[in-house]
Amino acid sequence: IGIHKRGVQFPQTHPLALAPVTPPPPTVDGFVKEFLHELNTDQGVALSRSSINDQYTALAHTVRNYLTARWLETGRKQREGHTKSVAYLSAEYLLGRQLGNNLLAANLNDVARKALESCGLSLDTLRAQEVEPGLGNGGLGRLAACFIDSLATMNVPCVGYGIRYEYGIFRQTFVNGEQVEQPDSWLALGNPWEIAHPEAAVKVNFGGRVETVTDEAGVATSTWVPEWNVLGVPYNIMVPGYLNGRVNTLRLWSAQATQAFDLSIFNAGDYAQAVRAQTFAENISKVLYPEDSTPQGKELRLQQQYFFVACSLRDFIDNQGEDFDLRDLPERVIFQLNDTHPVIAVPELMRILIDERGFDWNDAWAITSKCFAYTCHTLLPEALEVWSVELLGRLLPRHLEIIYRINTEFLEVVRERWPDDYLRLGRMSIVTEYPERGIRMAYLATVAGIKVNGVAALHSQLLRDKVLNDFAELWPDKFINVTNGVTPRRFMKLANPHLSDLITDTIGTGWVTDLERLEELAPYADDADFRAAFREAKHANKIRLRDRLRVRDGIELPTDHMLDVMVKRLHEYKRQTLKLLHIVSLYEQIISGKVDAADVTPRTFVFGAKAAPGYRMAKNIIHLINNVGEVVNNDPAVEGRLKVFFPANYNVTLAERLIPAADLSEQISLAGMEASGTGNMKFALNGAITIGTDDGANVEIRKLVGDDNFFLFGMDEPQVAALGAKGYHPGEYYESDPRLKATLDLIASGTFSNGDHQTFEPVVSNLVHNDRFMALADFTSYIEAQAKVDAAYADTEAWTRSAILNVARCGFFSSDRSMKDYIKLIWGTNPVL
Template identity: 50%
Template structure:
């Protein structure tokens, strides 16, 4: 490890030699790049040592296929991983540079959207920390999802130009570029004995360029890779057209080629949007499979016979499910393997993680779209499906209903390819991400496939990395834990936090813990004032936090109805004794999700009215922080007192925000959904606020026939706040501005059961109010949450994957 002097010299060398800047004129961004490059020097040495050792040992590797890697900022994470944090602080101080300003110069990497991508980032931190050989494959998006702004309360999407200044962490390896076919047609080619072979011809080619980002382990020398693909046209400039004056035509191919990796999740309301999404998925999967096959065969000891022994491929959700067919196509068409051998290799190599219980999120693509974009793959899907239907016939003779449910093709007005069914059939293991989720996968989502493949489904409850989500994001609490325990072993073994249990009721420990929480709240209050038009909030209030993707099933509108109820109570009785609260929201809605965007506007306009209303004496404040991202979450989570995890039971697969907030000392108010069930088991019923219907009660109510208007009519307060949001009180002159939200609760059938859970939720919130008044009791509960959530470390999750799914031995560097 370099000394302070050596590291300072490395920063200066990169500043002058790499960036061509002199110190007196360098900006914070220049210092960030120069310091990052100095850190990268150390990481690249470890990367080369890691890759060399893995190659020499011909290790079994994990290849993780994911559309998202929400890794946020890497500067501080890499300093922690390399042990250079204090060295960098001192070196920059000697250079007269503010360390905090250097940190803030980094933009979040726009490589993901929500929990799926954040989980993948946690997993790669743990994979490297635990010395497991792994390569992550994904897309190198130019713009990420979008940068969110609010205009008159509306969400407005702006391009997320995170790559505009380049990234010091990335290295592009053009020598490993891949050419990927699209479109075309399939013809049968006959040999001299009359045997025909399908051949995919007249295709258009897309060039994939790999961008490598190293992921360094914490407390180890292992460095793994993320390899992310950007798309380009192989011949992207028509010089003849340019010389003839057709300047736009000259670059048309370039623009078309680059559009594939332009934006994460293009709006799929249109046919063009659907086509782009499918092309994105195929493009990154095809590049990745070709690359991992190349890596396997570069060792002369390897061949197809040991491919499944050396290669474990994980499909992170349904997006990469086309890998089942593309791997088959490569083996059948390009490597001339037989069907049985290729199918055996495929199903022994692939495993699939399901992340959703929502049927609409289980991707389905129209057969005509497939036929146009990937005609050879559609042929293979029909062949796989023929084999699958034969198996169904053997297990359930004459039961056509079960065959229809299992089929890879959904019949209807337009035939659809079911990608989730394809992923299940083509994988050796399918896992859910929380115990309840896995149970529901087998009972409700895939009961026939679970019966057809007994033992294929298993659970791997999600986890989070304590390095990012405590050590880095909450340095005050991390320092307190280390000082209290007398060691830092908890950073690699989160179960060590159990030692805090016996201290939870000590007044001095409670006071210090609450002082740390208040300091974090004061920091967040400054961010709220900066980003929410000068809104002033008190760090002495209860900070009630809901941060996650904006979706009906996550029920931000249930939270909103409770806020309206509190506001109404205060208006009717200004002397009402309630604990002052700051409600903090942060969330993005998908660009095409109109109702979610309507909910965002409703929260913003209600917030504006409440925040300006002097009649309530500042007892309620509502802050909707724009442009939710990893670096913002790192500021909100340490400041949270209450964690809102209020999805409809049976809809949230797991959640990881619930884990991050509990680890940082927030108490959960939540339903028995996703990982909340397991958090309850770990922290105990006295240290969490559980409310609402269970999965079984939701199903029973639906079966009986749910009529939201009956619930609405029976509860005067609920009726009043629903009607209030349906009026133009919060949007004068805009009659019907929130009609979509109002309709969803009543005329639209309240699909996510907001109304029947309102009263239990309101009662639970009153219990929160009573509890928070006793600060010592609240502190004890919060400390016990920190102490008891060690199970939710991604280190535990990754060990379980490695042992029970991937059969992946660790390969520590000597």
């Protein structure tokens, strides 16, 4: 285990084994042959007897076979070139379906379609068979997936490391309007995209104690005597670049017990006890924690974090070969820490260097402090992980010891710079004493990282000025911004073929890998024919969405309404309630006769959102959205004017259908709360216009598209801070805006809960009495902005013009550009051509 040697020289080798591996011919016949071969030999069935899953699996393997030659070649070049790699450490990858993306990357879509047709099969049917791997919660995991796509496309050596959760993000269902979670057994029918290497499993230790021996010269040596261990089995997934022949690797670790069961206990008849150790070990990669932006600090979570970084560090180091001098590690790799989740990698590398490789502290730190960089994705204080010292000491005693020493040496640096500033020492210490003694992982990452980046300009500035201000004073150059981005391959080319074809027909194909070229579309905003074609594409997307929702959810989507979409995790700071207040106020105005229904712009509102299972308020809000939809959709008074839909289980697959069809993109978080957002970018690039606050990457979107092509509302971050400082009293807004009062009163009246006043009382009273995210303060401004939206939408040509300019001016938000920024500002890696 873990010592399985690769690259052994065989005394005799058949010449074929020395030749480069060749892919099957990229012709229809070549594809058919490969597909049937896979179906017959791998699935063991004849076409005539095969199930759809057999066909899908064989198809996936066929596509994989085309990529394999390039993958092996990529690996060979990388090993021989000793190039510096990016090792992206992320607890989440929200990949989305693989088949369509891989066909696109390998330019096999048409060939595959025709090949399958010639076998009497439909590519679309087989694509629908794929269960998406939901190994992430939301933006953070999807960002990781976009980044690895971009790095492969840009020819940058990268290995993504993560966890192969057996159950990904839960499948959301609604029962009487309330969220009910079902396990996501995404592996039930197998995963044809992964290749397991059980022989390369890595052992990971936990628990036990540290023994310290001091020699005659007074030098202390620590030895970790762990108590238990598990194995990490690597599963490789190919990450193909777009049409460039490069295939990088995503390596996900699955936990396995070192011993399947205890035979003596089994023989004694206690079967449950005999397999307990196995169950315990395998729990580590069993299920993704469904919290987004608010970690829970559970022991299993820390086990997951250490498990995957220990495997990944060991894997990367072992792959450098036996003669590799670890002093050269910073020239070989940069470990990018995706949020605080993998930060335990810092003491782990120190432990490997000192305890296993015999480096002294200073040399080990000299290496370690050049190998990591840290991306922070939040500003919410509760989202910055703090691990209790008690727990860390119990699970990873040696790491705790190392963290204490890092902290001691770091505080010396602080003391030297600010000799008498004791308060500052307390503020900056990696070890906090309140509310219990804990390790502030963001601080540890900041101390160890060569750079710390936020994910949008405003976020990075607030990190520097507020959350990590003391650190920014100490190391001003450490803090940088890299604005997030999204991959145009999945979120335009694949998701929006209508618009993509129109763009390609107009400006050529180069935009797919050079998204700034979308600028060339700007002049066409003034071309009536182009505008008509653009509208046609949008309409076709609404029809595609309608067809999908009809089958998926039994929803009948009107295709002639403005499509107003808010999709993202359910969180109070994102303010789905503000959107809901807008809908209820429109409804209230019509049913109370204040407004004639005929004067209301026909709109369909679509929500998509999962709530963390333990987040009570978020679940109440979901319930309320569903119940408002139920009432509004069945009230003849608003028929033909308002519809509210909430398809369950929003995921990447649905996003790919929904986003291209949207007219209006809702990005309405309280300013200073959303680190970046990436949905906002996807919508704008697909020709939806944003209504949004000055928050996260909205700020940059607005700057690029221009004020005329963006509906801005609400307080900005300094205004939010000032109101908070002055004292925020939401009740005053309730009392002073009659429209807001009528809206909240309607909810409180039981209209959306069969007359029951209790059901939504927590939502209403939380808004009126607490409202941490100041929805009521922004209500009036939001309603006014929505009125402007209606007016603008009435002018079809002007609206289309704005939508086109959104597409044309948002090329900046490609994840390729984000990756260029990381390379230039942090990694210093060179693309390998």
